[in-house]
Amino acid sequence: MTLAPDPSSIDQWFAAEILPHEAALMRYLTRVWPDHAEVKDLRQDVYVRVYESAARVRPATPRAFLFATARNLMVDRLRRERIVPIDFTEDLEALNVYIDEISPERRLGAREELQRLVQAFDALSDKCREVMWLRRVEGLSQRDTAARLGMHEGAVESQLARGVRALAQAVFGRVARPESEDDAKQRREARNG
Numbered sequence: 001m002t003l004a005p006d007p008s009s010i011d012q013w014f015a016a017e018i019l020p021h022e023a024a025l026m027r028y029l030t031r032v033w034p035d036h037a038e039v040k041d042l043r044q045d046v047y048v049r050v051y052e053s054a055a056r057v058r059p060a061t062p063r064a065f066l067f068a069t070a071r072n073l074m075v076d077r078l079r080r081e082r083i084v085p086i087d088f089t090e091d092l093e094a095l096n097v098y099i100d101e102i103s104p105e106r107r108l109g110a111r112e113e114l115q116r117l118v119q120a121f122d123a124l125s126d127k128c129r130e131v132m133w134l135r136r137v138e139g140l141s142q143r144d145t146a147a148r149l150g151m152h153e154g155a156v157e158s159q160l161a162r163g164v165r166a167l168a169q170a171v172f173g174r175v176a177r178p179e180s181e182d183d184a185k186q187r188r189e190a191r192n193g
């Protein structure tokens with residue numbers, strides 16, 4: 001960092017040292033940030049942080065400072081999104097439903113439904129259960145699940161579909177109509193062209 005900048009030249013410094021990197025910054029934010037609709041707002045917040053910081057002390061390497069600021073801002077936003085605000089409890093109070101008011105029938109029904117789900121999950125094949133766990137509980141992608149289990153992605157997709165159908169059948173007592181052999185053949189022919 002260098003000495004405190006001359007306040008009259010901060011605009012010139014910003015235009016000369018930061019704005020030329022806007023295209024690279026936008027590519028970076030678009031590639032890294034999950035919600036593309038927020039990228040322009042994120043860019044503006046980065047600019048505000050850089051400008052305010054440079055008004056106090058100019059960074060020695062403006063481009064590196066710009067991208068470090070962008071990274072830090074995204075980390076801050078992700079942390080904030082993961083925190084459940086205390087105000088959320090006020091929303092629960094507005095419902096005027098106390099836990100003690102839940103009827104015994106509803107509790108029993110929820111327990112029975114959970115028990116059916118546990119039994120159905122335990123009844124799945126080992127491979128299907130592993131796929132369901134990795135995809136739905138741990139949130140791994142299909143590709144990462146396939147790599148971890150040493151399977152093809154198509155096999156992961158098939159196991160996941162079987163597991164979802166079995167759990168839906170157990171919990172809801174019904175399941176989507178399974179694909180017939182004719183449907184499967186038509187789907188393969190359409191895919192192969």
